[in-house]
Amino acid sequence: MFSRRTYIVGLLGSLAVGTLIYASLIYRSTLSPSVPDAAPETSFPSPSVPAPRGNLTAVDELFQRQSATLDEAIARYTLRNGRPPPPGYDRWFQFAQAGQCLIDDYDQLYDDFAPFHQLARLDQGYFKRMVERGIKIGTGPEYLGIRTFKMRNHQFDQTDPWPEDPGYVADWMVTIRNFSAWLPDMDLPISMRDECRVQVNVHDGRTAQDMLVAKDPLPFTNRPHPTYTYYAEEGHCLYPNSDRGFVDYANNYTAFLLYSTSQEFSTDLYPILSQGKISPCFSDIAFPSTYFYRRSQSSPKYSYPDNVAWADKEPMLYWRGRVAGGMVYGENYRSFPRFRLIDLARAHPGMMNVALTGWNTWCDGECDFGAIEREYGFESNWAPQEDVYKHKYAMDIDGHGWSGRFLALLTSGSLVFKSTLFTEYFSHWLRPFEHYIPVRPDLTDLPARLEWARTHDDEARRIAQAGKEVVERVITDAQNDCYFALVLLEWARLQQGGGKG
Numbered sequence: 040m041f042s043r044r045t046y047i048v049g050l051l052g053s054l055a056v057g058t059l060i061y062a063s064l065i066y067r068s069t070l071s072p073s074v075p076d077a078a079p080e081t082s083f084p085s086p087s088v089p090a091p092r093g094n095l096t097a098v099d100e101l102f103q104r105q106s107a108t109l110d111e112a113i114a115r116y117t118l119r120n121g122r123p124p125p126p127g128y129d130r131w132f133q134f135a136q137a138g139q140c141l142i143d144d145y146d147q148l149y150d151d152f153a154p155f156h157q158l159a160r161l162d163q164g165y166f167k168r169m170v171e172r173g174i175k176i177g178t179g180p181e182y183l184g185i186r187t188f189k190m191r192n193h194q195f196d197q198t199d200p201w202p203e204d205p206g207y208v209a210d211w212m213v214t215i216r217n218f219s220a221w222l223p224d225m226d227l228p229i230s231m232r233d234e235c236r237v238q239v240n241v242h243d244g245r246t247a248q249d250m251l252v253a254k255d256p257l258p259f260t261n262r263p264h265p266t267y268t269y270y271a272e273e274g275h276c277l278y279p280n281s282d283r284g285f286v287d288y289a290n291n292y293t294a295f296l297l298y299s300t301s302q303e304f305s306t307d308l309y310p311i312l313s314q315g316k317i318s319p320c321f322s323d324i325a326f327p328s329t330y331f332y333r334r335s336q337s338s339p340k341y342s343y344p345d346n347v348a349w350a351d352k353e354p355m356l357y358w359r360g361r362v363a364g365g366m367v368y369g370e371n372y373r374s375f376p377r378f379r380l381i382d383l384a385r386a387h388p389g390m391m392n393v394a395l396t397g398w399n400t401w402c403d404g405e406c407d408f409g410a411i412e413r414e415y416g417f418e419s420n421w422a423p424q425e426d427v428y429k430h431k432y433a434m435d436i437d438g439h440g441w442s443g444r445f446l447a448l449l450t451s452g453s454l455v456f457k458s459t460l461f462t463e464y465f466s467h468w469l470r471p472f473e474h475y476i477p478v479r480p481d482l483t484d485l486p487a488r489l490e491w492a493r494t495h496d497d498e499a500r501r502i503a504q505a506g507k508e509v510v511e512r513v514i515t516d517a518q519n520d521c522y523f524a525l526v527l528l529e530w531a532r533l534q535q536g537g538g539k540g
């Protein structure tokens with residue numbers, strides 16, 4: 040898959056960049072994406088990154104097509120969802136306009152709430168009942184990674200007794216002040232875990248009627264062995280390895296589905312806010328946790344902006360990170376994506392600069408961590424995350440749950456290659472081949488896609504720029520506030536028994 044020719048090109052560094060641009064110009068001048076150039080036998084999806092139209096970028100156009108008036112926004116919302124927007128939407132609209140937020144593009148949010156609206160049509164009290172149960176669990180005798188809050192008369196307060204806070208709770212208290220003046224009363228359980236919590240696949244053939252009856256005897260407690268067998272047989276989760284053609288499954292290439300370190304989930308459909316989820320196996324409601332805010336201490340932003348010109352970046356894939364995701368048991372770690380990335384780099388020398396740097400996981404049984412570190416060549420020195428700037432290609436790969444680095448990597452000026460099972464609140468805004476290069480969960484297409492980037496340098500750079508533009512102009516802190524506030528309006532309406540429409 041990886042020809043000797045490109046290996047040599049890679050080694051030639053900046054000289055190679057000229058060659059790549061030249062190759063790319065030849066490619067483009069044919070005006071036919073199906074004409075093969077110097078690329079290898081494999082066929083590649085053609086990039087859909089749009090060429091700038093006039094002086095407008097795709098982001099300019101995205102903003103231009105948003106509703107300009109409240110009436111227009113209400114009409115679009117109603118058409119999209121089959122019901123009018125929730126009470127408070129007029130205030131939200133003003134807030135969104137002031138913050139230069141998107142007005143109409145909230146597909147992820149609407150999708151997340153859809154099953155709850157369906158249940159509300161059968162039983163108007165379902166949402167409220169499940170919120171109350173969730174609050175009871177969150178404030179119960181044992182800490183299960185759920186924090187609870189209440190909004191009363193525009194005052195937002197914590198209602199659980201737990202002291203643990205990696206800064207998230209303190210941030211939420213401040214963030215919600217931006218819009219609490221016009222939020223209705225509600226109660227709110229929020230997950231503190233990186234893992235998803237509501238193990239309900241609403242597309243697996245269960246009926247909504249059946250879902251109304253709570254069955255999980257111990258919701259949000261740790262399952263003893265949620266391993267491959269659990270997901271394949273009980274968990275209603277066989278995750279496709281490819282979204283095209285015949286289905287094979289990614290479960291065996293995924294640390295989370297093989298043996299996650301912590302899976303305190305429920306198999307009843309509780310409403311709970313989470314930072315990410317595997318869709319459709321899980322039905323958490325995604326929201327922009329503080330981790331996604333630039334103003335937050337917890338966000339993985341860079342300490343200075345990209346300072347390496349594209350032409351000076353090495354045409355190599357860069358990744359550094361810890362073993363996170365997957366309880367080590369016997370030799371199962373060899374199947375975890377971060378280990379397979381190291382194996383893949385060794386099988387394709389000269390293409391990837393990747394290394395594991397430590398542990399953030401546990402062992403079930405006996406593990407010789409030292410031997411594993413030697414075998415996989417763990418790196419002990421701690422490289423600054425800005426080292427990614429020196430490389431054209433940046434890898435993003437799942438750990439315990441969603442990889443928190445995606446947004447930061449997209450601002451790095453490098454082209455992001457992303458392999459994930461997880462959906463986050465912004466997933467609809469970042470499109471494969473337009474803003475980043477997707478990689479299958481089993482990583483088998485990674486070398487070919489890297490090869491494509493190396494032989495189509497101009498397109499690679501444009502995709503990197505398009506991704507950077509979306510993150511910098513669309514996914515702002517103000518946009519996060521808009522998303523969060525709309526989640527809470529939808530939530531409050533359902534809790535108050537509305538939302539039948």
Ligand SMILES: *[C@@H]1O[C@H](CO)[C@@H](O)[C@H](O)[C@H]1NC(C)=O
Nearest residue numbers: 091092093094095096099100
């Ligand atoms: C883009 O072009 C249009 C028409 O040529 C012009 O009116 C507008 O000011 C330009 N916008 C920017 C941001 O340059």
Ligand SMILES: *[C@@H]1O[C@H](CO)[C@@H](O)[C@H](O)[C@H]1NC(C)=O
Nearest residue numbers: 138213214216217334517520
């Ligand atoms: C929202 O809250 C943050 C943190 O307090 C603040 O920096 C920001 O200006 C606020 N935004 C608005 C629109 O009030």
Ligand SMILES: *[C@@H]1O[C@H](CO)[C@@H](O)[C@H](O)[C@H]1NC(C)=O
Nearest residue numbers: 267268271287288289290291
């Ligand atoms: C995944 O691994 C399990 C356990 O080793 C095995 O039984 C199963 O056949 C594998 N499934 C797939 C889809 O590869």
